[in-house]
Each structure stands twice: as structure tokens, then as C-alpha cells.
Amino acid sequence: MRKGNRKTFYLKMVSGSLIRRASRLIIAVLAIAIGATILSGLVTIYYDIPEQLGREFRSYGANLIVLPRGDAKITRETLSKLKNLIGSNKIVGMAPYRYQTVKINEQPYIIAGTDLEQAEKNSPFWYIEGEWGNSLVGHEIAETLNLKLGDSFMIQGVKYGEQAEASGQNLSAAENQKRDLARQNFHKSLKVKGIVSTGGAEEGFIFTDIDELDELIGDTFRADVIECSIIADAKELSDISKKIEKEIPELQPRAVRRLTQSQDIVLGKLQALVLLVTVVVLIITMISVYTTMMAMVAERRREIALKKALGAENKLVMSELFGEGVLLGIIGGASGVFLGFEFAMRVSLNVFGRGINFQWALIPITIFIFVAITVAASIIPVRKVMDIHPAIVLKGE
């Protein structure tokens, strides 16, 4: 009675064929590894594009505007609730704005108190002559008032809850100014740190720190609007809006559709392109494996004929060749996953300037796909085994 294990010997034959004939199979492994590299790389990019592109789109400004419901204002507590609800990992920037009318040289202007750091994150497309900081003056205002970087200008206004007094028509300018400096009014000299050019309404505003503005007007935090830049596509944004409406009823969120729709269109096209390239790569890999397996079967005609002469049935010889295909798929697929991540990382760093996360699920998925591709591509070549007749191939010379 023979002592042994058929499975162990099968594995020994299959692995022996690959290891000891490595130089012959390097082309097949390379074809699979390159295919797997591109596939896993593109799939990584495919799944990372929404986030990467979402961040890119965030540089085009806020995509969610949150307003108070009715005449109420937004308190700091509500702002903090909103932050928690959206989640800090999704927020690129969240800037509250409080608008206040002030006078400069007796002419009315609007000053916007905001969190300048968050506003910068929300609006990286603003062109700032000078630098971000307290205070920024819109290009239009700077031209009207002939303000340059480093210049100081005086703002005046009525404190929160106080009544404004109209300028007396029979009073001189000096007397009117003296009246404006009375107890119910505020005044402060601001310095131009930067001049804002956006091509939009922002050029007609003065921007300062919201806490300083609150202190100046003698009030607590009360924002008129919150501009949010959130990493989300149109659907996610709509879900977030619904959640805000449900959980913070005093707020009414408004998604900036123009931005989210453009983001979805670009994203859809990019993902379709990646998908198309992936399919093409899979087909090319399949053709490569097919031709390599065809060459391999032709090259090993004698060995196959010998096995059949020794009594191996077709299915047994075919199972050995498929086994080699599976092993090739595993080796090529596994190396491709890691090379693919490196490839995706380089693409992401070069295109988006950011790294990407390794998708662990890609390891089994890529290996499975390439084993399936290798086996599928091997079907026709391996079936050639049935046409090999030992008597013809092994004929002596």
C-alpha cells in the first residue's frame, strides 16, 4: 500500500513547474503583474477620486450656506452644534459672517465680521494683495477710499441695540462727527492688511475678525450666515441638509447647486474614464496571458504527451496547467496590488498633491480577479491538451 498524498504532489508539480521554469514564465507573471498594477492603481484612484476631487472643488468656495430661520441670528452654540452634526472630517472650512453697516468718511459701507482663518479655507480662490489677516478691504472700497496696504482708516457706527441719530442738516461736518463719537456709537481705526479681489460682491466689503467686531459693537456672537465648505457630492450634501433641518430646526441650509452639480458631472466623467481604461487593461492582460499560455502549451507538448503516455487523463493534465495559471494569477495579482498602490500614490501626489489610503480589500479582490482572468485566458490554450497525441509527439528519432 502506497503512502503519500496526491494533493501535496500536485502542489509540488505545479509550484516546481513555476519555480524551476521561472525564466520562461517571467513574461506571463509580468503581464499579469502589470495588469494588476494598473487595475489596482486605477481602482484605488477610482475610489479616491471623489474625495480628492471633492477637496479640489472645495477651492471654488463654500458649497453649503446656512441661514437662520426667520429674523433670528445664529449663536455660537448653534454653530458648534452644526459643526458636530456635519463632522470635522468632512469640513474643509466653516466661516460665520456678521454684517454690520459702518461709516467711513461719513459714507456707509458694509463690514463683515468672520473667522478669517476659516474664511481663507473656504475661499482659497480669493486674490489677496498683501496677506490674509485683520483687516481685509474689498478692491472696490480700496479704490474709492484710495486705501493702500498698511493704510489706516476709521470706521464708525451705532452700537448693537442703540438708536442711530440722523445727521443734523443744519450742523457742520465737525459737529456731526462729534455727535457720532457719542456713547451709543462705536469707532475704531483699522489697518489695511490685505486688499481682496474676487471679481464678485466681496470686493465691496470690509472683512474683520468677528470677535473684534462683536466687541466693537458691544454684542455677543450673532452670525447672519454660515458659509460651509464640505467634502460631499450632491447626494451627500442633500442628506446633510436634511439632517440639519431635522436636528437644528432654527437653521435653514442651502446647498450651492452650481458647484455640487459641476463636481458630480466631472466626477462621473472621470470615473467612467477610469472604468473604461480598467476594462481595456483587463482585456489586454487577458490577451497577453492567452498568448503566453498558448506558447507554454506548445512548448510543453512533449511533457504533456509524456504525462498522457504515463496514463494521465486529459482532465488531470489540464488541472495541472490551470493550477499553474492560478498560481501565476496569485503571484502576479499580489505583486500588482502593492505596485498598484505605489502607482496610485504617485498619480495622486502628482495630480492632486495629496497621498491616498491603502485599500486592504483590494488585495483579495485583485488576486481573485487576476486568478479568474488567468484561468479564463487559459481555457482555450489548455484545451489544446486534448489534441496532443503521445504516439505522434513522443515518436523516437
Added chain:
Amino acid sequence: MSKKILELKDVSKIYGSLKALADINLSVNAGDWLSIMGPSGSGKTTMINLIGCMDTPSTGSVILDGVDISKENAASLTRIRRDKIGLIFQQFHLISYLTAVENVMVAQYYHSMPDEEEAMEALEKVGLKERARHLPAQLSGGEQQRVCIARALINSPQILLGDEPTGNLDEENEGIVVDIFRRLHSEGVTIIVVTHDPEVGDVAQRKIILEHGKIVDDINQSL
């Protein structure tokens, strides 16, 4: 009286208009050592393919161990070949990526179950135990042929069939292989060898000569 192990009755093999074998009648008893000789194109290879279950006759019957194999299909012939025939080739045909012992185990694997211990014993019988872990490329021609013989014998076949087994060997190795055949014959193994080499043909117990697909001589050399 020895058992009749092989019988060819009125066997012909026709390829198109070519009659490779014509009405061959031949009986081989168990334990016989038969050599088949003849010039190129005489039908030696066709005959060995029929006896080795690698082909079927156009007419007539080939009865191997009491079973008429001439009407069997390819799958059935494969099974019969696996169980009853041990093949030795002129070009050895060892699997290049398997060691000597693994090459012997391949035949076990296709037959029933690989058993390394038994394969090592077979290599020991042909004097190659020490070279068991070598790849074919690391063995000489004579050593490769001895591995081929060990592989052919490992499943205890009813007939050991050699197609020019010394055709690629030098004189020294030819002598070694012939000695192995002598020993196997003395142990009762049935040996049928196709050869061009008169020295190998002459040491067999019986020699048949083929010409133009016909047996022209059948010489009993044991007398």
C-alpha cells in the same frame, strides 16, 4: 506453460494509402523478452504504438492480458496503458523541472498514489539512489535512461515497452541498460524492445524482423 500476455491477430494499420502494418499475427507470453527489429519505415513504431495502447489498429485485434483493446476509446486506452504498460523512450522524456525521484513519482501519481519511499527503492534498483535529488539536466544520458526505466517499472506493469531505449546512449551506458533488462527478465518481467541496434536485439530471448509492415522472421534466440 506461461500465460499469453499479448496477442496480435491479423493486425493492419493503414494511413491513407500507406499500409504501415499488414496482417500481423504475434503472440507474447508473460516473462518473454522480445526484440523487434527492422529498417526505417518497416512498421516498428506503429507496432509499438499499438502494443503500448497509444493507437488502435485499422483492422484485426490486439489482445492485452485477455482484453481486446482494438475497439477501446482514448480514455479507456489511457487507463489500460497506465495499469499494464511501462514505457521507455529513446529520448528519455523526463520532466525537466522535477528531480529524478519526482519523475518516478509522477508515474505513481497518475496511477494511484505517489510514494517517495517506493520511488527511491526503484531508483536504487537501477543504481541511482544517490542521484535521486538531481534534476534531469544534472544527469548524464545513461542516468536519465535509468530514471526512465525506474519510472516505467514503478507501477509493476505487465509489459515493459522500450522504443529504441539505447538509441541515445554510449556503449558503456548501453551495457548498463542491457544488464538491467537481463535482471528484469530473470525476475519474470515481460520486455518488448524496438531497436536498430543488433547488440541489443540479439540479447533478447526472441527477435522478430519487420519489413514493409510484415513479420519476415521470428527467431527464438534462447536456444
